[in-house]
Amino acid sequence: MEPTVPPVELKHATVERLMHYYHFISEQVETSGTETVTSGEIAKLVRMDDTLVRKDLAAIGVRGLPRVGFRCAAVVNAIHDVLGFGRKYRGVIIGVGRMGSAMASYKGFAKYGLEVCALFDLDPFKMGLVGGGNEILPLSKLPEVVRDQDVSVAILTVPAEAAQEVADAAVAAGVKALWNFASTSLSVPDGVFVRHEHISVGLAELSYLLKQSSDTA
Amino acid sequence: MEPTVPPVELKHATVERLMHYYHFISEQVETSGTETVTSGEIAKLVRMDDTLVRKDLAAIGVRGLPRVGFRCAAVVNAIHDVLGFGRKYRGVIIGVGRMGSAMASYKGFAKYGLEVCALFDLDPFKMGLVGGGNEILPLSKLPEVVRDQDVSVAILTVPAEAAQEVADAAVAAGVKALWNFASTSLSVPDGVFVRHEHISVGLAELSYLLKQSSDTA
């Protein structure tokens, strides 16, 4: 039996838009139990053109019905499948400071397939402490854990100064992707994916926005 | 005296790229003390075309020198000025759970002009506790604080279910921008800026990436 979802190559921006639809439609279904949604409705709420919504949905193989729209469940399932939320993959958190601790006890990762299976820190005084059900290990154990538990992702919540060093260790240990929460650039070999979650980009946008509005005012 | 930096309207993507240059050049200066940098060098490290780098720098009024490149200090200062990092503005954190606590004690906001001046929570048992030097207040105090301390930004670190309600309260209290860390969409009136810091978008990208690479393998 063929999969309902065709193989697709999605752009970064498309993934972001799909997540937007995903949230929006899931919320709609939860709160008002709607069965169907039109591209126009989605477009209005996410403030974009309805054609683009239809294009995006067509790209992931969802078909709508004229006069009716799209089945909410079909859209949500298609996004779920295309983005691979049903697959399980494992990650480790490196750097158990405030941010790392918060991440370690966050329960929302599993919904998208990510299981955090170990915590690491550079500080020897933290060894053995427990966060979110996992013991904190020394970085020297990283290669072993990555290999034995088939870890794909290293979540970096270390200070900016330590980020490159830790990234190198994670890459050497064999992770396929880095999820970087440190405010710094990282250089990694080709083939390793890096997702930067720079809080400073958000800050920059806010700062710029407020400057603009005060300039205009 | 005219400002050295012309008034500019920057796109979201441009702000993001500028931050990338900003980090990269600052790091270079710190570690190797370089005085100048060429568009080609920047381009290589941030993996884009050098023409685009020159366009971006031209847009914020930085001029380079043929055969030499751009003065690092000039670039960093121009970005600093255009994005308004020198201006002070105030924010409040609403929702002092793990994430909110981590944010409350984060020292990196000031570098970009943001000062966190108050914490709020819905939980009456948290009232009076202190995080990052600020006492936790009930949400009922929000309008007063926003007015008296000229608060521009509300940082939302509440659970997704509470996000819309809290957003409404913040907008009613008069903030100009919301910085949303809850995994949910928000609807706000026109004129209020929302920056979503959806961790689930990052998760979606990782999930999709790992799915793709396992499909190809």
Add this chain to the structure above:
DNA sequence: TAGATTGTTAATCGATTAACAATC
């Protein structure tokens, strides 16, 4: 049926890249 909404092709728009003269 009539009409709203889809799916898709064509047109537009903007962003990126190529090319190259100007310049230090």
Add this chain to the structure above:
DNA sequence: TAGATTGTTAATCGATTAACAATC
């Protein structure tokens, strides 16, 4: 001077939007 690098115009590319026939 020779040549590397800038600044900028022109060309390309891709993404968004408009238009509209197909369809339920």
